[in-house]
Amino acid sequence: MAYVAVSGGEEAIEESIKLLDYYRSGTEKDLELEVIEKKMSLLVDRVMSEAGLYAPTYAALALKQCEGSTDEAVFLLRAYRSTLKRNFYTTVTDTRNMRMLRRISAAFKDIPGGQVLGATYDYTHRLMNFNLKNEDAKALHRKMIDKIESQDKEEITSFGRVSDELKKEGLLDIYEKHDEKPFDVTENLLEFPAKRSARLQTLSRADTGFISGLAYAVLRGFGQVHPTVGELRSGYVELEVLYTNLPEETIYIGEILLTEVEAFNQAEDKNQLKLASGYGAVFGRNENKAIAMSVLDRELETGGDYPPQDEEFVLMHGDCLEMNGFISHLKLPHYVTFQSKLDAVRKTRGKKNE
Amino acid sequence: MKKRRLFKILSKADRGIVLDMADEIKKRTEVVVIKAPEKALAMIKMREPVKESLFYLGEVIVTETTVSVNGVNGTAVAMGDDYDKTLAMAIIDAAYNGNLFADETVLLELEKEQIAREEKENAMFMKTMVNFKSMDSGEPV
Known part of the structure; x- marks a missing residue:
């Protein structure tokens, strides 16, 4: 031929x-x-x-x-x-005020506000439920509406982060808030070393399987030791944009469901007198992705020879x-x-x- | 009422109620659409707790529109693509700006219902709060 x-x-x-x-x-x-x-x-x-x-x-x-x-x-x-067209940027979204649906810690049993399991598959028996083959969807919907209506109201309160407590004790470093304009990976090509904002945005929109696999590799020894989930929370966060011509006023545009995680690790200091944390935040209820992101955030912060510690390897190959x-x-x-x-x-x- | 609160009530309200409120304003005023409802993106800016820096989480689709009611402008931005509801929200906002929306009772009543519903939902979730019991000698850990 x-x-x-x-x-x-x-x-x-x-x-x-x-x-x-x-x-x-x-x-x-x-x-x-x-x-x-x-x-x-x-x-x-x-x-x-x-x-x-x-x-x-x-x-x-x-x-x-x-x-x-x-x-x-x-x-x-x-x-x-x-x-x-992207016509808006939200004001800084504060997840401390999240309307919580689930909040757990693998590090402390007593956390401010308590541990709330919410709805989770974690404790279910993974047995097929053949009753769902012919489910009465209307009855299920009605049942849950009735359940909500029958509740006694409970005030919604926001709680500090678990990491706030460790910061108070000096076990985690405290940083001043800074408002440097974030790097936007949707408008700019990634540069290395990548800014923290670029890393977090890239990981948050990364393929779930890819970053889960990398985090698993870390846990198996291709990275630091086993991190501990200090806090995992899911809930609704309110979004606001500035009101035109009235900068002191904002418009509530709606709320999004998100999951965020802080995972604690030993810090790099010689005497190991401190802890360090990694952060993950993702749309919706996607806990393993948020945990994986927090693991990789910390790995990339410390760097090293393993692939999950190499930011070009991690950040350039995980976009779906x-x-x-x-x-x-x-x-x-x-x-x-x-x-x-x-x-x-x-x-x-x-x-x-x- | 602060804009934030006004838009939170309107966003969470059933579209039918918001449309009815705007229709009532339209009957007694002159409404001009300055910018017809259209979809746009809003980028979510977040602060992360580790280094207290800012990053972009992702975008949401919003609908935005601007109107004037008796010559006073009003605007609305709301997640999603409900053009009619967003337009109605802008009309209510303009009426509010022009002091043509005198009675807040309806809004306050809506807000009360919305909070009550969320507090009931919250109660359902708070039933999954864990009460730890020590498994050793009975002394608290």
């Missing part, structure tokens, strides 16, 4: 795109967006987190459009996002869109480049046989 440079295939491509509907046509039942958003919320959370865009209904639509593929859904959301885009491109025709490789091998074999 000689070099084969080709064009064409347009009709086949068009038909191929149409054929995608075949895979969504297996039943006459529609998959309503409300159902995806409200009943597949952990999947929606993951897609929003990896897209870096908090938009539950749009994430549900993206999942419907691509048969539940997280990487395709992330691609769709990122593409859509790129069509919108970029990694899947690059891997996916391998499926596209490489006829010319491959023929070239093939020719080289054939020539070498020919010379050997002479």
